[in-house]
Amino acid sequence: MLSGLEIAERLLDHTSGMAITPLIDPGQIGDAGIDLRLGPDFVVMRRATAVAAFDPAKVDEIGQRIRDYQDYLRRPPGSAFYLHPGQFAIARSLEYLTLPDRVSAQVAGRSSWGRLGLVIQTAPLIQPTFRGTITLELANVGTVPIVLYVGLRIAQVMFFDVTRDGAPPTTAQTPPPEGAAA
């Protein structure tokens, strides 16, 4: 696992292939990871009315059904987003990550939020050569609404050197940083 200083050194070295941008405050760099902030885009799930169920067996329908079930929201920096008990929302990190082919990362929630019932991430592993914002699957499993603010430190990411040859360098078109589901 990379230390905070090692992360900072790699971020300042433009040949390292590793980037986290924008980094609003170097204080986000901790001893062994970086705090991620909450981005401005949210996908909020509606209460099931028109959609009976997501059935992977119905390949033709599932994409449309997911869209029918979602609302897209964008909130300005610093504004509040309410997550009610039992509510699920997809958000993304403010920061865009670029990983080289020998570094992987892992996203975790912050325990201070976890104690309030906020679950942050269900797919924590980030593969080498990843480029994009980190999708955050937010769920309030507590019993009291939680107010989140765009730009708040909400998760943390740790980095690991991949000791054997990782994935080959990507040749795909770099994905755009916009959109909730990077």
Added chain:
Amino acid sequence: MSEESPAAGSAGLVEHPPALSGLSLRIMRGSLVRVRRLQEELTTLRSAYAEREDLPGLRTLVEGMSVVAAEIEREIMSESRQLHRRLQDGRTSAEQAEERFRDKVGGLVNALDVVLPRVLQIARTPHGREVEALIHPVTRLVASLFRREVRSIELIFEPADDYAYQLSLVDELMRVANKLKPELRDQLDDLPQMVAISYPQHLEAETLVHVIIAHEIGHTVVDYVPKGFLSAPIVEAFDLAADEHFGRLQEKLDPELERGGQVEAGEGEDADEDDSKSRTDKAIDRLRKWYEEFACDALAVGMVGPAYAFALADLDLASNRWAQIRGGAGHDSHPGLAWRLRRVIDQARREYLPEEREDAEAWGAIRAALAELEAVIPTESDELLEVERELLDAALQNLDEGDAVEKVLGYNARYSPEDFDVDIEVVWEKLGAGIPPAERIGRRTPEPDGSRPKLERVPDRWSSSMSWASIVNGAYAHWQSGRALSSDSDAHRVLPDRHRVARDWMNFNAYVRGTIELANLHEQLTAARERLDGLNAPPEED
């Protein structure tokens, strides 16, 4: 009718509405219906925009319109009551009283009918998500430009047919307010100035082409002249040339038009002096419009750098406006694209890329792209009489040599060649490495053995946000060098790959848009950092 008057409550009395008849009644009813419908729509809009913090301009516009609508309603009722009283007490003749009423209320309705359709159209149509990234940097740019003249400005991006602008929507509301009580003017004066920038709705996702907006901002500056001195250097450059060339234009215009078949033989000789002067004035008005287009191009280059040349070409390259034909559509208002582009390229090169540099890749890429663009501009030129061209050349020379662009833009609105110089290479490198160039990070020079320098501690200052102008200039350099294409061969130039080249451009625009959004977030959240970090409750224990 059994409405209760607004004043009834305080007096504890029910004041019955005036019993009008005939045309006055019709006018009162018609005007109240208009106002009520307007108020209903404004209520709907206010509710629709209540949570849209990304629409400050539209929300202000709706508020301004609501204030005006409420005042109009009050005025109509007040006039109706007065008419009623006059008809009752008989001190004024019924004819006079009704005429006064019709003048007053009819005037209000007319003002509403003239002003409201346009303002309502703007209020009803919020911008799409794809242009949102531009609101923050463009609003900042406009605010920097008008800093000496206007207290605060809010920008409205309006989906429309083409790029255009409307300077002050408050002034539009004032046209109605002028017919109402003076205090309303003060209330409207307290609103931020609202500037509407229209953009082609079908090009909403063309983030790079939207650099054209800088030209429209230039128009807002030129149009601002009646109220201030902001645009004086631009306007004076033309006025000086027009004064110098007026006599010669008047002397030569008719014979030249006659030679060119624009005036029938003999008409020139017979025309009296007034006709000739009128023709000269019209020619000067037309040349002023051409000049203003050139001046707004020059301001645009001063605000966003060489990217403006590429955006102008991308927008209009396929149009038939390369050169204007006398009598053709557009000849009265715009010079041809070829002349405009030549001037824009020349200015971009002169101000931002004055020399060859071998140590700077992005610099070289932009110079090469400008040269490539210059080479494909058709050689045809606009149909102008020699005297007209002389006047225009003189005005443009005054514009270029008098530093008018520098004077108007000042330090804050100018995209400085120094920033361009530093940022362009950073943007180029980052885009090449797949990193959105949203911020400037202090670089670290490698150790003599090539290894990464070691840090003792994490630096206190990390980065600053990248400007919109730097992002779009670097992006255009990156695109035009072919580095943003999904294939590194020439395959994108052949027909079977046409889908890919279109897709590449669309993806790249989305990438640039996302980058501008990240830069905006960087800037806005850096300002709000302390407040946000104070909100990191519950207390951190990990």
